[in-house]
Amino acid sequence: MTLVQLPRRTPALVDAVLDQTPNDGIAQRLRELGFVAGEQVEVVAAGPVGAEPLLVQIGFTRFALRRAEAARVRLRAPAGAA
Amino acid sequence: MNAASELARVALVGNPNCGKTALFNLLTGSRQKVANYAGVTVERKEGRLRTPGGRPVAVLDLPGAYSLNAASLDEAVTRDLIRGFYPGEPAPDLLVCVVDATNLRLHLRFVLEVRGLGRPMVVALNMMDAARRRGIEIDVDTLARELGVPVVETVAVRRDGARDLLAQLDAIGGATQQPRQALPGAGDPGVDPGAALHAETRRLLALAVAMPRRTAAVDDALDRWLLHPVFGLLALALVMFLVFQAVYAWATPLMDAIEAATGWLGATVGATLPEGPLRGLLVDGVIAGLGGVVVFLPQILILFAFILALEESGYLPRAAFLLDRGMAAAGLSGRSFIPLLSSFACAVPGIMSTRSIQDPRDRLATILVAPLMTCSARLPVYALLIGAFIPPRAVGWFNLQGLVLFSLYVAAILSALAVAWVMKRWRRDRGEHPLLLELPSYRLPHLRDVAIGLWERALIFLKRVGGIILALTILLWVLLNVPAGVGIEDTLAGRIGRALAVLFEPLGFDWRISIALIPTMAAREVMVSSLATVYAVAAANDDAASDVLRGMIAQDWSVATGIALLAWFIYAPQCISTLATIRRETHSWKQTAFATGYLFGLAYLVAFVAYRIALAMGLG
Numbered sequence: 001m002t003l004v005q006l007p008r009r010t011p012a013l014v015d016a017v018l019d020q021t022p023n024d025g026i027a028q029r030l031r032e033l034g035f036v037a038g039e040q041v042e043v044v045a046a047g048p049v050g051a052e053p054l055l056v057q058i059g060f061t062r063f064a065l066r067r068a069e070a071a072r073v074r075l076r077a078p079a080g081a082a
Numbered sequence: 083m084n085a086a087s088e089l090a091r092v093a094l095v096g097n098p099n100c101g102k103t104a105l106f107n108l109l110t111g112s113r114q115k116v117a118n119y120a121g122v123t124v125e126r127k128e129g130r131l132r133t134p135g136g137r138p139v140a141v142l143d144l145p146g147a148y149s150l151n152a153a154s155l156d157e158a159v160t161r162d163l164i165r166g167f168y169p170g171e172p173a174p175d176l177l178v179c180v181v182d183a184t185n186l187r188l189h190l191r192f193v194l195e196v197r198g199l200g201r202p203m204v205v206a207l208n209m210m211d212a213a214r215r216r217g218i219e220i221d222v223d224t225l226a227r228e229l230g231v232p233v234v235e236t237v238a239v240r241r242d243g244a245r246d247l248l249a250q251l252d253a254i255g256g257a258t259q260q261p262r263q264a265l266p267g268a269g270d271p272g273v274d275p276g277a278a279l280h281a282e283t284r285r286l287l288a289l290a291v292a293m294p295r296r297t298a299a300v301d302d303a304l305d306r307w308l309l310h311p312v313f314g315l316l317a318l319a320l321v322m323f324l325v326f327q328a329v330y331a332w333a334t335p336l337m338d339a340i341e342a343a344t345g346w347l348g349a350t351v352g353a354t355l356p357e358g359p360l361r362g363l364l365v366d367g368v369i370a371g372l373g374g375v376v377v378f379l380p381q382i383l384i385l386f387a388f389i390l391a392l393e394e395s396g397y398l399p400r401a402a403f404l405l406d407r408g409m410a411a412a413g414l415s416g417r418s419f420i421p422l423l424s425s426f427a428c429a430v431p432g433i434m435s436t437r438s439i440q441d442p443r444d445r446l447a448t449i450l451v452a453p454l455m456t457c458s459a460r461l462p463v464y465a466l467l468i469g470a471f472i473p474p475r476a477v478g479w480f481n482l483q484g485l486v487l488f489s490l491y492v493a494a495i496l497s498a499l500a501v502a503w504v505m506k507r508w509r510r511d512r513g514e515h516p517l518l519l520e521l522p523s524y525r526l527p528h529l530r531d532v533a534i535g536l537w538e539r540a541l542i543f544l545k546r547v548g549g550i551i552l553a554l555t556i557l558l559w560v561l562l563n564v565p566a567g568v569g570i571e572d573t574l575a576g577r578i579g580r581a582l583a584v585l586f587e588p589l590g591f592d593w594r595i596s597i598a599l600i601p602t603m604a605a606r607e608v609m610v611s612s613l614a615t616v617y618a619v620a621a622a623n624d625d626a627a628s629d630v631l632r633g634m635i636a637q638d639w640s641v642a643t644g645i646a647l648l649a650w651f652i653y654a655p656q657c658i659s660t661l662a663t664i665r666r667e668t669h670s671w672k673q674t675a676f677a678t679g680y681l682f683g684l685a686y687l688v689a690f691v692a693y694r695i696a697l698a699m700g701l702g
Contacts, residue, residue, distance in 0.1 A: 025153060025516075026514070026516045026518070028151065029148070029149070029153055029516070029518055030518070031276050032148050032149040032151065032191070032276065033148060033188065033518070033520075034187060034188055034191070034280070036276070036277060036280045037277075039280075044302075044305065045305060045306075045309040045310075046311075047311070047403060047404065047406060047407050048311035048312070048314065048315055048404060048407070049407040049408065050407060052406070052407045052410075053403060053406050053407070053416065053517055055305070055309060055403060055521065057296070057297065059185075059187035059188055059296070060184065060185050060186070060187050060188065060293070060296050060297065061185055061187070061188045061520060062297070062301075062305075062520070062521040063518060063519065063520055063521065064399070064402070064403045064406065064416060064517055064518075064519040064520075064521060065517060065518060066406070066410075066516070066517045068514055069516060069517065069518060
């Protein structure tokens, strides 16, 4: 599951940020902003048209991410789901 | 070498929006622009201070960066400067790494990255007041011990908020340099250096920081409403509309007072001085010309009061969030929003602030449409023309004049979206453009900061009036009186105006308007002083009753001409400093020529169409 599929206001843990192109600058920046394995993440709100962009809480910070950006963030399966 | 008297060079570095510039202003007594969003500072700024120990220090304020792996032009400046690669600039003697104490998870990572450079550094825990209010506890001693560098608390918005930092500056070059510790796992092949930074950040947070909750409760509550798909957009529309109504409604009493004062001054000077060229120059040139511009100061200040308060509040990135989808469809991005909004004040700083846009194509599109945003210099022109040609009738709850002003701003915004969209289609651009925008905590605007900001704006405006506008007004008055003794249409200015009028005739502009357009290349608001001078001279020659400019043009022009001139000023392509800034920021004559060409083309076309439609409607 990726961050795009995460229901609103449901905390989850980041597994990894995946490069979509070789040397993906956007994926690199996401990692620098704190999207790294084990970090808690939550989709707080979404934009008015087509739920674009997403408002994502990571650590103590909120970022606006386009859906294509959020799709790079793979989440860990929820603890109880296995 | 006498370390205590030699000039030390200190650089403020850190994540965007951690308060570097506020700290810089506090340390050096400067008044650089601060606001509550990422990317306010896009250039290096330098200031001086003397430490309590008497040591002179040069302080550099650098653009914020999330990482030394720069993703935009402003981040690259910071990266190069602190590594000593910036042309003509040695590496600083001390790095002051500023962090927002309420946002340590993100900001400590950058501290660790900077520490990895092995340069002397101090960490300044800024916004400690906000952190305490939120119940965040930071064990400063533990943090300093574990980081291996000095850590001081600062509150950049308080007068003595940098005391501990100043004490650290006294110690520059002393024996306080600590050995760097390598991060566990860093440098090992197979270990991602980014992962090592994060692991260390987590360890430090666990050791030294206790946070009751991850975000401020007030942010959660406000975001729930202000980012709501329906209420959020309604709130944004309401805020914008309120600004324009206020600009019109609140300014009127002040403007009437200024108008009365200039009228009295003109009459008094006119009665005191003997008949002759000096009286003409003072009364018809200087007082009529400058008074015509100064009268708009209240409107400009009200507009700026709103912009400054919005910038400080942290609302602007929220507006960018709400508008991103629509702006992306037009070939811009939510990141373009703040540069474009600051272009409502003036396009020059607006264009410069595009440096924080990572994507080069988004940045270019933003630069090219920024001149379309209705800058404050156009406000006097609009206000004059609306006052002359639009009756102050009530339309429902609103004033018709306010509505027309609002629709002029909307027309400019729609034109910008259309131009950006056409450029996007032209390039057949299908690439991905990142947004990645941080939404800061809300903050109550400080009355003092807004007041200082307004004072600076008022000074800038009055300096323009006393400088370039005065010079151009005098020059125009001279041209209107040479050679002496001929009718106004046969003076030098009259002849130039009549030659230009051939070009502008199809738009309904007569020779007076045409001549007044030339000096607007230096500053758009000169349109008002130029018209005031032309009409004052003409009125003096005709022995006609002297009236305020608004009344004179209302009598002299058709409504269609007034509307065409309003339409021309939506595009107002003639601002030289905007075009020079486009050239500097794009490094391209081609883009500059493109911007000039499309602005002139649109101005001419839209003014022509507006004139013809107004004529057809019987407004000639």
